[in-house]
Amino acid sequence: MARVYNWQINRTMSYWYGEARPKRQFAAVFDINKCIACQTCTLACKTTWTSGRGQEYMFWNNVESKPYGSYPLAYDFKILDKLGPQPWEGERYEGSTIFEAAPAGERLLGYLPESADYAHPNVGEDEIVGAVDGGMAMELPQPVWMFYLARICNHCTYPACLAACPRGAIYKRPEDGIVLVDQKRCRGYRECVRACPYKRVFFNSHTRVSEKCIGCFPLGEQDVQPRCFTECIGKIRLRGWISTPSAANEDNPIDYLVHVQKVALPLMPQLGLEPNVYYIPPIHVPEPFLVQLFGPGAKRAVERYKHAHTENKKLAALINLFGCTSHVIPRFRVGDGTVAALGDKGEELVTVPIREPVTVRTAFDAKRGVPRLNVT
Amino acid sequence: MCKNVKKFCPIFATLIFLFAFACAKKPAPSVPAAQGITANYGVAAIGELACDSPEWQRAVETVVPLLPQDLTDPKQTVLTLAEIRVKALCDDTAVAFRIEWQDVTQDMVEEGSRFSDAVAVQLPPVAGGEVPDPTMGQAGLPVHIHVWKASYERALDLGDWSLRQDFPNATVDHYPSDAASGEDKESLARQYAVGLAAGNPMAAKRLSSVDDLWAEGFGSLQPLPVQASKGSAQWGNGRWAVVISRPLALAEWPGGEGLQKGQNTFAAFAVWDGSQNQAGSRKMRTAWVPLRLGGAL
Structure with a gap:
């Protein structure tokens, strides 16, 4: 194995291939606090890419209700359990990545989900557990909290799927860092399905080859964000480009959220893939769970996000820019009460107010002599 | 004396019965891999041979031991099968292999976490000269590989997915x-x-249960430009019997002029057990086994 640098764990690590970063790296930030699990993203992706035969239970985008929801079932618990307890020393990960924990004869530590694990993509959200009589209250032995985790392929810098394929049928595009399965070369061995700890590669039993999220690259080539981004009702997603920490640019929205403010964090960075979808963690979830899911920077991210409107106007402005344009946002600029998305050459793509104007209407419409209802 | 004869008569009778029983149940003659595989010729319509065609009774069976695939990651370090039994027949234009092995599960579905049983035969493109690496050839020395899969056989039977x-x-x-x-x-x-x-x-859409492929080392498998091989299979009593037949030579196949009857060359094999999630490099393989393309029946 080669030695490569993974900035998310602050150290070099072992990987099947040498370090070869793309010219630009696809990246996204999802603000978990805004997600309402409407699944519009899921359906936008489903209707666009996976409505064919062999794709019936395939969701390149899904939204799961944490802590228990997961698709495929328990993918996160299973890989964390396989890896076992691993230490962070501050922001440096001292444990083993899935590449470093590879058993003898394997390229990495992985497992193949059961077919039935794909059968309940919305588990934890839509099952009925029984009726509750009037006046009853539900008491649970643990603090009551949950949140929605929207997931696509992370288009990792060190993809496990790519490392695992014995045929070299998976590649990372040098122009945008998007990871693709060569549909002509794949022979359906499913090493990639075993390997991806996020379980974002799926076997199509009709075409007998594996498929995955393509980051809507045909749209990306026109500087348009993926379908699951542009259709998002909660405006939780922002698509741009990420630099390495040493090359971070404050005017780049992804760099600003990830490297400068450090409010957006990778999913399970300890696995070692350097995933490129970043999450603003939920503000109401116990810290140990957030650390397990997003690494040791979770507490700082939550605090900075919570106090953005009072302590960091630029951050607050940028958070408001999510979902305001279908264009990929390489740069942004904060003005007097507004925030603008800018193209590569500084051209203005959209400008929106940092705070939407608020109008308070009285409960009674005196002009018409009627009380106002929500629908009026 | 008479008493002794009477005493031993039942023993003699039992021995004779056991000898007769042993003769009746004697398996087809088999030889070790070191003696190679002889593809006798003179049989018509090689491509039409089924697993239970009577012609196979006249072919010598070679017992070929399996090796773990312990050379490239991911490996198959555990042997889940010890050996395969191979027969071969040929005519002027084609050669057929009948490969039999023990597999208590019939795995014909390829889906999610289910994998198909499979077997492959590998041949150098031409006889003589430098022999390619037995593990899928090497750069400049390719091999032809013919893979039969139970899931392909099923797809042929069931039609549209x-x-x-x-x-x-x-x-x-x-x-x-x-x-x-x-x-x-x-x-x-x-x-x-x-x-x-x-x-x-x-x-x-499957037109045959066999893929015709070529390779120049691990990870380099590619389809041959023309697909011509045929397969036939039976599973029963915990055993697969699979026939793979291929042309001796096809002008469209790269690597030289092909094979001809009367030549001496080599064959190697690989087996995948679907119930053990074996696919790709997770397989059991054999070394090269000498193959004689010809020999009077």
Whole structure:
């Protein structure tokens, strides 16, 4: 194995291939606090890419209700359990990545989900557990909290799927860092399905080859964000480009959220893939769970996000820019009460107010002599 | 004396019975791998041979030990099968291999976490000269590989794929292509079947249960430009019997002028057990076994 640098764990690590970063790296930030699990993203992706035969239970985008929801079932618990307890020393990960924990004869530590694990993509959200009589209250032995985790392929810098394929049928595009399965070369061995700890590669039993999220690259080539981004009702997603920490640019929205403010964090960075979808963690979830899911920077991210409107106007402005344009946002600029998305050459793509104007209407419409209802 | 004869008569009778029983149950003659495989010729219609064709009774069986695939990651370090039994027959234009092995599970579904049983025969493109690496050839010294899969055999039997073949109780609300009309129906279905649209033979409708491939080392497997081999299979009593027949030579196949009857060359084999999630490099393989393409019946 080669030695490569993974900035998310602050150290070099072992990987099947040498370090070869793309010219630009696809990246996204999802603000978990805004997600309402409407699944519009899921359906936008489903209707666009996976409505064919062999794709019936395939969701390149899904939204799961944490802590228990997961698709495929328990993918996160299973890989964390396989890896076992691993230490962070501050922001440096001292444990083993899935590449470093590879058993003898394997390229990495992985497992193949059961077919039935794909059968309940919305588990934890839509099952009925029984009726509750009037006046009853539900008491649970643990603090009551949950949140929605929207997931696509992370288009990792060190993809496990790519490392695992014995045929070299998976590649990372040098122009945008998007990871693709060569549909002509794949022979359906499913090493990639075993390997991806996020379980974002799926076997199509009709075409007998594996498929995955393509980051809507045909749209990306026109500087348009993926379908699951542009259709998002909660405006939780922002698509741009990420630099390495040493090359971070404050005017780049992804760099600003990830490297400068450090409010957006990778999913399970300890696995070692350097995933490129970043999450603003939920503000109401116990810290140990957030650390397990997003690494040791979770507490700082939550605090900075919570106090953005009072302590960091630029951050607050940028958070408001999510979902305001279908264009990929390489740069942004904060003005007097507004925030603008800018193209590569500084051209203005959209400008929106940092705070939407608020109008308070009285409960009674005196002009018409009627009380106002929500629908009026 | 008489008493002794009377005493030993039942013993003699038992021995004679046991000898007769042993003769009756004696398996077809088999030879070790070191003696090689002889593909006797003179049989017509090699491509039409089935597993139970009587012609096979006249072929010598070679017992070929399996090795773990312990050379490239991911490996198959555990042998889940010790040996295969190989017979071969040829005529002027084709050679057929009948490969038999023990497998208590019949794995014909390829879906999610289910893998297909499979077997492959590997041959150098030409006889003589430098012998390619037995593990899928090497750069400049390719090999031809013919892979039979149980799932291909099933696909030939069942015809067009449907989810219910794998999940009998599954329901599907809607495929957009089904609602389209005329040409749109096919083009829309193809749009979602990207492997098919990309021209991957894996995704195409099966015309044979055998893939014709060539390779120049691990990870380099590619389809041969013309698919010509045929397969036939039977599973029963915990054993697979598979026949793979291929042309001796095809002008479209790269690597030289092909094989001819009367030549001496080599064959190697690989087996995958679907119930053990074996696919790709997770397989059991053999060393090269001498192969004589010809020999009077």
